[in-house]
Amino acid sequence: MLKQAKGRIGRNAVLLALLEEEEEAEITAHLESLQWRYCKGKVGSMELQKIVASIETAAKRNDVVNGELYREMHALYHAVIEAMQGVTRGQVDLGDLMRTVGLRFAVVRGKPYENSEEGEWIAVALYGTIGAPIRGLEHETIGLGINHI
Amino acid sequence: MLKQAKGRIGRNAVLLALLEEEEEAEITAHLESLQWRYCKGKVGSMELQKIVASIETAAKRNDVVNGELYREMHALYHAVIEAMQGVTRGQVDLGDLMRTVGLRFAVVRGKPYENSEEGEWIAVALYGTIGAPIRGLEHETIGLGINHI
Amino acid sequence: MLKQAKGRIGRNAVLLALLEEEEEAEITAHLESLQWRYCKGKVGSMELQKIVASIETAAKRNDVVNGELYREMHALYHAVIEAMQGVTRGQVDLGDLMRTVGLRFAVVRGKPYENSEEGEWIAVALYGTIGAPIRGLEHETIGLGINHI
Amino acid sequence: MLKQAKGRIGRNAVLLALLEEEEEAEITAHLESLQWRYCKGKVGSMELQKIVASIETAAKRNDVVNGELYREMHALYHAVIEAMQGVTRGQVDLGDLMRTVGLRFAVVRGKPYENSEEGEWIAVALYGTIGAPIRGLEHETIGLGINHI
Amino acid sequence: MLKQAKGRIGRNAVLLALLEEEEEAEITAHLESLQWRYCKGKVGSMELQKIVASIETAAKRNDVVNGELYREMHALYHAVIEAMQGVTRGQVDLGDLMRTVGLRFAVVRGKPYENSEEGEWIAVALYGTIGAPIRGLEHETIGLGINHI
Amino acid sequence: MLKQAKGRIGRNAVLLALLEEEEEAEITAHLESLQWRYCKGKVGSMELQKIVASIETAAKRNDVVNGELYREMHALYHAVIEAMQGVTRGQVDLGDLMRTVGLRFAVVRGKPYENSEEGEWIAVALYGTIGAPIRGLEHETIGLGINHI
Ligand SMILES: [Mg+2]
Ligand SMILES: [Mg+2]
Ligand SMILES: [Mg+2]
Ligand SMILES: [Mg+2]
Ligand SMILES: [Mg+2]
Ligand SMILES: [Mg+2]
Numbered sequence: 001m002l003k004q005a006k007g008r009i010g011r012n013a014v015l016l017a018l019l020e021e022e023e024e025a026e027i028t029a030h031l032e033s034l035q036w037r038y039c040k041g042k043v044g045s046m047e048l049q050k051i052v053a054s055i056e057t058a059a060k061r062n063d064v065v066n067g068e069l070y071r072e073m074h075a076l077y078h079a080v081i082e083a084m085q086g087v088t089r090g091q092v093d094l095g096d097l098m099r100t101v102g103l104r105f106a107v108v109r110g111k112p113y114e115n116s117e118e119g120e121w122i123a124v125a126l127y128g129t130i131g132a133p134i135r136g137l138e139h140e141t142i143g144l145g146i147n148h149i
Numbered sequence: 150m151l152k153q154a155k156g157r158i159g160r161n162a163v164l165l166a167l168l169e170e171e172e173e174a175e176i177t178a179h180l181e182s183l184q185w186r187y188c189k190g191k192v193g194s195m196e197l198q199k200i201v202a203s204i205e206t207a208a209k210r211n212d213v214v215n216g217e218l219y220r221e222m223h224a225l226y227h228a229v230i231e232a233m234q235g236v237t238r239g240q241v242d243l244g245d246l247m248r249t250v251g252l253r254f255a256v257v258r259g260k261p262y263e264n265s266e267e268g269e270w271i272a273v274a275l276y277g278t279i280g281a282p283i284r285g286l287e288h289e290t291i292g293l294g295i296n297h298i
Numbered sequence: 299m300l301k302q303a304k305g306r307i308g309r310n311a312v313l314l315a316l317l318e319e320e321e322e323a324e325i326t327a328h329l330e331s332l333q334w335r336y337c338k339g340k341v342g343s344m345e346l347q348k349i350v351a352s353i354e355t356a357a358k359r360n361d362v363v364n365g366e367l368y369r370e371m372h373a374l375y376h377a378v379i380e381a382m383q384g385v386t387r388g389q390v391d392l393g394d395l396m397r398t399v400g401l402r403f404a405v406v407r408g409k410p411y412e413n414s415e416e417g418e419w420i421a422v423a424l425y426g427t428i429g430a431p432i433r434g435l436e437h438e439t440i441g442l443g444i445n446h447i
Numbered sequence: 448m449l450k451q452a453k454g455r456i457g458r459n460a461v462l463l464a465l466l467e468e469e470e471e472a473e474i475t476a477h478l479e480s481l482q483w484r485y486c487k488g489k490v491g492s493m494e495l496q497k498i499v500a501s502i503e504t505a506a507k508r509n510d511v512v513n514g515e516l517y518r519e520m521h522a523l524y525h526a527v528i529e530a531m532q533g534v535t536r537g538q539v540d541l542g543d544l545m546r547t548v549g550l551r552f553a554v555v556r557g558k559p560y561e562n563s564e565e566g567e568w569i570a571v572a573l574y575g576t577i578g579a580p581i582r583g584l585e586h587e588t589i590g591l592g593i594n595h596i
Numbered sequence: 597m598l599k600q601a602k603g604r605i606g607r608n609a610v611l612l613a614l615l616e617e618e619e620e621a622e623i624t625a626h627l628e629s630l631q632w633r634y635c636k637g638k639v640g641s642m643e644l645q646k647i648v649a650s651i652e653t654a655a656k657r658n659d660v661v662n663g664e665l666y667r668e669m670h671a672l673y674h675a676v677i678e679a680m681q682g683v684t685r686g687q688v689d690l691g692d693l694m695r696t697v698g699l700r701f702a703v704v705r706g707k708p709y710e711n712s713e714e715g716e717w718i719a720v721a722l723y724g725t726i727g728a729p730i731r732g733l734e735h736e737t738i739g740l741g742i743n744h745i
Numbered sequence: 746m747l748k749q750a751k752g753r754i755g756r757n758a759v760l761l762a763l764l765e766e767e768e769e770a771e772i773t774a775h776l777e778s779l780q781w782r783y784c785k786g787k788v789g790s791m792e793l794q795k796i797v798a799s800i801e802t803a804a805k806r807n808d809v810v811n812g813e814l815y816r817e818m819h820a821l822y823h824a825v826i827e828a829m830q831g832v833t834r835g836q837v838d839l840g841d842l843m844r845t846v847g848l849r850f851a852v853v854r855g856k857p858y859e860n861s862e863e864g865e866w867i868a869v870a871l872y873g874t875i876g877a878p879i880r881g882l883e884h885e886t887i888g889l890g891i892n893h894i
Contacts, residue, residue, distance in 0.1 A: 001285045002278065005169050010289030011276075018163060020154050052843040070882045071714050071744045077877065078674070081835075081842065086235025086292055090388050090528075091539045092836045097528060098499040112288075118667050121288070127160075129151065132524065136150045137517045139261075139270070140159030143235055144291040148667045148744075201396040219435045220565050220595045226430065227525070230388075230395065239677075239835050240688045241389045246677065247648040267518050281673065286666045297518045297595075299583045300576065303467050308587030309574075312465060318452050350694040368733045369863050369893045375728065376823070379686075379693060384533025384590055390687045410586075416816050419586070425458075427449065434448045437559075437568070438457030441533055442589040446816045446893075537686050537826075538837045544826065545797040579822065584815045597881045598874065601765050606885030607872075610763060616750050682831025682888055708884075717884070723756075725747065732746045735857075735866070736755030738889040739831055 001114045006030065009112040010144050013125035016040055016106035018142075036110030037064045044102040046095035046133060048084065051103065055080050055124060059107045065122070065149070072149055076107070079124040079145035086143025087126050094130075101141065103128035109149060122149040150263045155179060158261040159293050162274035165189055165255035167291075185259030186213045193251040195244035195282060197233065200252065204229050204273060208256045214271070214298070221298055225256070228273040228294035235292025236275050250290065252277035258298060271298040299412045304328065307410040308442050311423035314338055314404035316440075334408030335362045342400040344393035344431060346382065349401065353378050353422060357405045363420070363447070370447055374405070377422040377443035384441025385424050399439065401426035407447060420447040448561045453477060456559040457591050460572035463487055463553035465589075483557030484511045491549040493542035493580060495531065498550065502527050502571060506554045512569070512596070519596055523554070526571040526592035533590025534573050541577075548588065550575035556596060569596040597710045602626065605708040606740050609721035612636055612702035614738075632706030633660045640698040642691035642729060644680065647699065651676050651720060655703045661718070661745070668745055672703070675720040675741035682739025683722050697737065699724035705745060718745040746859045751775065754857040755889050758870035761785055761851035763887075781855030782809045789847040791840035791878060793829065796848065800825050800869060804852045810867070810894070817894055821852070824869040824890035831888025832871050839875075846886065848873035854894060867894040 005011060015027050016038065024040075031038050039062035043054035056076060060067035065076050084092050087101060094101060106125045111118070124145045131138025154160060164176050165187065173189075180187050188211035192203035205225060209216035214225050232254075233241050240246060255274045260267070273294045280287025303309060313325050314336065322338075329336050337360035341352035354374060358365035363374050382390050385399060392399060404423045409416070422443045429436025452458060462474050463485065471487075478485050486509035490501035503523060507514035512523050531539050534548060541548060553572045558565070571592045578585025601607060611623050612634065620636075627634050635658035639650035652672060656663035661672050679701075680688050687693060702721045707714070720741045727734025750756060760772050761783065769785075776783050784807035788799035801821060805812035810821050828850075829837050836842060851870045856863070869890045876883025 002287065002289070008289060010291065011167060014163070014167060014276075014291055018160060048841045049843050056843075069711075069713060070709065070876070070884075073877060073882055074744050074884070077843075082238040085238040089231040089234040089294070092838065093539065093841065096495045096540065096543075096841075098496050098503075098524075113666065115665075117665060123289070125291075127163075131517070132520060137520055138151065139295045139517075139521070140151070140157055140272070140293065141295075142159065142163055142274075142291060142293040144289065145238070146288045146290075148670050197394045198396050205396075218562075218564060219429070219437075219560065222430060222435055223437070223595050226396075241391065242394065242688065245394075245644045245689065245692075247645050247652075247673075262517065264516075266516060280666070281669060286669055288666075288670070297521050300585065300587070306587060308589065309465060312461070312574075312589055316458060316461060346692045347694050354694075367860075367862060368727070368735075368858065371728060371733055372735070372893050375694075380536040383536040387529040387532040387592070390689065391692065394692075411815065413814075415814060421587070423589075425461075436449065437593045438449070438455055438570070438591065439593075440457065440461055440572075440589060440591040442587065443536065444586045444588075446819050540837065543793045543838065543841075545794050545801075545822075578815070579818060584818055586815075586819070598883065598885070604885060606887065607763060610759070610872075610887055614756060614759060678834040681834040685827040685830040685890065719885070721887075723759075734747065735891045736747070736753055736868070736889065737891075738755065738759055738870075738887060740885065740887040741834070742884045742886075 003112055003114060007112060009108050009110050009121055009123040010146055013106045013108040013123035014144055016108065017104045017125040017127040031108065034110055036108055038106065038108040039064050040106045042104050046100040048094050052080055055105050055107065064107050064109050075122055075147045075149035079122050079147040082145030083124040083126045083143035087130060087141045098132065099130055100133045101128055101130045120149050122147050152261055152263055156261060158257050158259050158270055158272040159295055162255045162257040162272035163293055165257065166253050166274040166276040180257065183259055185257055187255065187257040188213050189255045191253050195249040197243050201229055204254050204256065213256050213258050224271055224296045224298035228271050228296040231294030232273040232275045232292035236279060236290045247281065248279055249282045250277055250279045269298050271296050301410055301412060305410060307406050307408050307419055307421040308444055311404045311406040311421035312442055314406065315402050315423040315425040329406065332408055334406055336404065336406040337362050338404045340402050344398040346390065346392050350378055353403050353405065362405050362407050373420055373445045373447035377420050377445040380443030381422040381424045381441035385428060385439045396430065397428055398431045399426055399428045418447050420445050450559055450561060454559060456555050456557050456568055456570040457593055460553045460555040460570035461591055463555065464551050464572040464574040478555065481557055483555055485553065485555040486511050487553045489551050493547040495539065495541050499527055502552050502554065511554050511556050522569055522594045522596035526569050526594040529592030530571040530573045530590035534577060534588045545579065546577055547580045548575055548577045567596050569594050599708055599710060603708060605704050605706050605717055605719040606742055609702045609704040609719035610740055613700050613721040613723040627704065630706055632704055634702065634704040635660050636702045638700050642696040644688065644690050648676055651701050651703065660703050660705050671718055671743045671745035675718050675743040678741030679720040679722045679739035683726060683737045694728065695726055696729045697724055697726045716745050718743050748857055748859060752857060754853050754855050754866055754868040755891055758851045758853040758868035759889055761853065762849050762870040762872040776853065779855055781853055783851065783853040784809050785851045787849050791845040793837065793839050797825055800850050800852065809852050809854050820867055820892045820894035824867050824892040827890030828869040828871045828888035832875060832886045843877065844875055845878045846873055846875045865894050867892050
């Protein structure tokens with residue numbers, strides 16, 4: 001069984017991505033108290049590849065995942081692609097479809113289930129804007145990918 | 150240009166869907182002060198059709214959209230489908246893929262751009278769990294669809 | 299090389315599906331003069347399966363394809379699915395996504411290439427409306443699938 | 448309720464894209480008489496981005512849409528992507544899948560519903576060929592996207 | 597690094613699904629010698645749900661996965677869906693698209709990497725026929741999904 | 746009706762792609778005895794286009810298809826794309842999604858049905874690894890596309 005609201009990994013990741021820097025202290029303190037690993041960053045691009053690379057690099061540098069272990073990178077990769085599905089809503093493509101994104105991302109790794117045997121899971125949350133490569137011609141977008149790790 | 154954080158329609162919709170009932174007062178007070186129309190509800194099903202119908206019915210009953218005008222229902226429909234892309238991440242399908250969802254949804258209608266000529270937009274946010282049709286075998290999921298209305 | 303406008307199989311199929319009965323005489327006379335096989339029909343449903351079945355049945359009954367030969371049914375099937383992609387634009391699904399269609403379809407079989415060795419090809423054209431299962435809440439839609447046969 | 452055949456926006460857009468220049472006078476005169484805005488153009492490319500840009504540029508230059516208003520560009524953009532779904536039938540991608548298109552496009556903006564409160568809608572129609580980047584190795588393709596604007 | 601041919605989990609799963617019963621002794625002996633868990637079965641249906649359920653049930657009954665642990669069922673589920681992508685090639689759908697499958701499936705769980713820290717992975721292989729719901733109107737199809745577990 | 750195991754075109758193509766060079770003699774001898782045309786090759790890339798081009802070039806050079814006839818190239822092309830669906834499982838994309846493949850491919854052309862009027866069919870099988878563009882961070886993948894030719 002999933003834990004209640006504050007013990008939820010996806011909810012924490014989404015709030016971390018969604019909240020402004022000045023609002024996030026409560027969430028980060030909460031994640032620290034849970035001893036869950038996490039990181040947060042920003043990336044803007046018309047190239048999907050750069051989004052994936054930025055998130056993977058941040059997750060490795062902040063020890064959210066072990067970059068030497070394919071097992072962990074595989075779990076993270078699929079979570080990133082699932083999150084991008086929410087952001088792109090239909091075709092996982094940016095520049096080819098003449099659109100660009102400006103995203104804040106959060107990666108959280110922890111134990112969201114009551115049963116400790118369910119082990120660790122990873123959540124990737126993305127929040128920002130998507131639109132034409134012209135400032136202002138854009139609307140908001142969100143995505144969340146979750147995987148066992 | 151999109152307004153800053155609190156004036157953002159997607160962010161407000163996501164928070165409304167994400168927060169527990171006891172936490173949502175701040176958001177709903179904020180939406181009231183903006184004079185934006187909104188509604189919130191819950192739906193659980195293995196049938197996509199029921200999810201779409203629940204959201205459409207709630208939005209009509211709460212005067213977020215005018216159910217007599219195809220123009221408005223068309224805007225809402227596409228926002229719902231885009232939100233379901235985030236929830237389903239790849240195939241917009243539930244029961245056929247042996248999975249079920251338990252979702253909280255929020256629909257918000259307002260003016261998220263600085264330029265008032267950009268007019269009204271609608272946001273559909275979904276948050277909850279997706280998984281096997283067995284209690285507990287599930288993880289979180291989120292989706293956001295945005296459209297001009 | 300494809301033949302010019304009037305010798306094109308897709309264009310003829312689309313016009314046949316698009317034109318009202320009172321307008322179609324010119325197209326059908328033209329197809330007769332080319333000795334190309336064709337059929338036209340109507341189908342409305344929330345179930346994709348019925349659309350596929352209606353087109354296949356009409357094509358078999360009108361000897362546009364030989365229903366005993368998988369080779370021919372395979373060519374027709376893939377052309378139908380490709381045409382449905384244009385109609386559904388993203389998810390090849392109707393009722394699960396709470397939408398229904400009312401379509402006119404045309405199937406045309408002929409030799410659209412200058413080089414006679416290119417042999418016979420089949421075109422499936424669909425034109426009609428797609429929308430909510432409520433009269434009037436709908437817009438137009440089109441699709442074309444083409445295959446060698 | 449949608450108007451009858453000649454009052455339909457998608458049908459007019461498809462005919463405009465489908466007909467040869469010497470055949471289109473009847474359609475354009477009809478669109479003028481309805482006082483509907485429209486434009487027509489040609490584009491060939493292995494890059495989807497160029498197709499999108501060509502249509503958007505033509506629609507802005509011919510005052511079919513207001514390029515300063517995201518609301519209008521958003522409506523046009525989604526109509527273009529829906530039309531490209533019909534053209535690409537499965538993966539909205541060209542060069543990566545080793546294929547190229549040569550398309551005629553038409554954009555029409557008008558009031559296709561009996562009820563004047565349904566307001567303006569926009570239709571994007573594409574017709575041409577798709578195939579290998581070798582002259583002659585290609586077949587026809589069509590797409591139609593419709594949106595409220 | 598992945599192990600060489602015989603130590604590969606996907607290759608073993610595909611061969612197990614592909615080979616006739618009288619040919620499979622070599623593979624099963626090899627899997628036993630590796631002490632990898634596996635199972636094999638058959639399922640035919642127009643309903644995707646039944647395919648997913650058959651594979652999950654077989655994998656649980658044969659102790660390839662622990663049905664009590666969502667972590668394991670999640671790993672298996674995504675591997676099944678990935679395998680179905682290969683089988684369905686575009687739309688993960690059967691009956692709605694008027695097609696049915698007759699499949700042999702194999703699930704294999706083992707350690708396919710040189711580095712033992714990469715731990716256990718699971719492979720789901722599907723092989724059989726797909727086609728119209730009429731005997732003989734069908735062609736072969738294959739799919740493979742792989743996940744860390 | 747499809748022929749039994751050894752007469753099956755997809756099974757032969759998959760085995761040809763799957764088996765190591767030292768194991769393939771039995772399959773190639775069998776294909777020779779059936780007088781079926783075939784070829785085998787290797788390709789590794791982050792660009793889908795190169796995969797498609799390599800297979801098409803090999804099939805033309807080995808007279809499995811006639812490169813002058815669009816009919817044959819069209820049959821091969823769709824079989825290649827269907828095989829790539831199995832390899833990519835969801836989005837037919839490589840580099841944009843930060844992944845690369847190392848594949849062995851086999852193309853087989855023959856008569857897999859009892860009824861000789863079903864004529865020739867073509868099968869494209871792909872087997873290899875997919876993963877991050879870092880050696881070792883990869884798992885296996887397979888795909889099979891089949892078409893009438
Ligand atoms: Mg999952
Ligand atoms: Mg949008
Ligand atoms: Mg084609
Ligand atoms: Mg629509
Ligand atoms: Mg993977
Ligand atoms: Mg097929």
